[in-house]
Structures are given as C-alpha cells and as structure tokens.
Amino acid sequence: MVREIEFTLNGYHQKITVKPSEKLLDVLRDRLGITSAKYGCGKGECGACTVNLDGKTVRSCLMYAVEADGSVIETLEGFQRLGKKEIQEIYQKHNAFQCGFCAPGFIMSTDELLSQNPDPDEEEIKEALAGNLCRCTGYKNIFSAVKEMVEKRKGRES
Ligand code: FES
Numbered sequence: 001m002v003r004e005i006e007f008t009l010n011g012y013h014q015k016i017t018v019k020p021s022e023k024l025l026d027v028l029r030d031r032l033g034i035t036s037a038k039y040g041c042g043k044g045e046c047g048a049c050t051v052n053l054d055g056k057t058v059r060s061c062l063m064y065a066v067e068a069d070g071s072v073i074e075t076l077e078g079f080q081r082l083g084k085k086e087i088q089e090i091y092q093k094h095n096a097f098q099c100g101f102c103a104p105g106f107i108m109s110t111d112e113l114l115s116q117n118p119d120p121d122e123e124e125i126k127e128a129l130a131g132n133l134c135r136c137t138g139y140k141n142i143f144s145a146v147k148e149m150v151e152k153r154k155g156r157e158s
C-alpha cells in the first residue's frame with residue numbers, strides 16, 4: 001500500500017507518494033533529482049548517502065522514506081539557497097577530493113559539526129567525519145579544509 005508523505009527539501013515543500021519499502025535515498029535520487037546523495041555501501045558504513053534531516057545528518061540508505069514524513073531535509077543541492085555554499089568552496093580550494101564520490105557526504109557532516117560546535121579541535125573534526133569514508137585521499141586536505149572553515153568563521157565573529 002502506498003502512502004503520501006510531505007517534507008521540506010532544501011526550502012521547498014514536497015508531497016510524494018511512496019511505498020513503505022522505499023528508502024529515502026532512492027526517493028531523493030530517483031524521483032526528486034537529488035544526485036549529491038550517493039549509493040555507496042547501502043549499509044550505513046560509508047556516509048556517501050548522508051543528508052541532513054531536522055538538523056542532524058542521517059544515512060539516507062538506511063531510512064525509509066515514510067520516516068521522513070513531516071521533516072526538513074537539506075542536501076548539497078540546497079547549499080547555495082541556504083547560504084552554506086562557502087563550505088563547498090573551501091573544500092574545492094583545498095583540493096580535498098579526487099573522484100568526488102564521497103564529497104557531498106563529507107560536506108554534510110562538516111555542516112552538522114560546525115552548526116553544533118563552531119570551534120572544534122582536530123580530534124573533534126576527525127570524530128565528526130569518522131563516519132564518512134574516502135577511497136581516494138589521505139584525508140589530509142579534507143581536515144585542512146575544515147580547519148580553514150573554522151578559522152574563517154572565528155575571524156568573522158571576532
Ligand atoms: S550508502 Fe549509505 S552509508 Fe554507505
């Protein structure tokens with residue numbers, strides 16, 4: 001039996017009919033054009049499918065779409081509109097990615113970290129990004145991008 005659900009996606013209201021077995025990732029990718037969220041492991045282990053739901057990152061490969069009913073979802077596609085483009089730009093400046101498959105997930109986790117802890121130390125950055133895996137890089141440039149983001153925000157606040 002299908003069910004109609006509603007949520008806000010990157011600031012826009014969405015109403016969509018889903019099957020109880022449909023995963024949030026599949027609905028986002030296949031039906032709503034959200035290709036930043038990727039199918040990596042499908043088991044909650046790689047973070048490629050990370051999106052933000054009600055202020056917290058979730059693994060959209062593990063969630064059923066019906067569980068997102070009534071929620072507010074953010075993905076990388078909405079960062080420009082949501083005023084969060086700077087995170088992406090600093091990652092690019094540091095050449096933090098090679099193939100880029102993991103990038104949206106890292107950026108979503110970075111956004112969550114900085115919204116909860118504006119001044120994380122190195123260990124806290126590593127811990128916050130531990131659920132995101134990258135097959136290409138040594139993580140060094142990823143961490144340096146996050147550190148620059150932290151310093152930039154601190155500079156603006158002082
Ligand atoms: S695809 Fe969801 S955690 Fe890997």
Ligand code: FES
Pocket residue numbers: 096097098099100101102103133134135136137
């Ligand atoms: S840049 Fe290729 S998986 Fe991270």
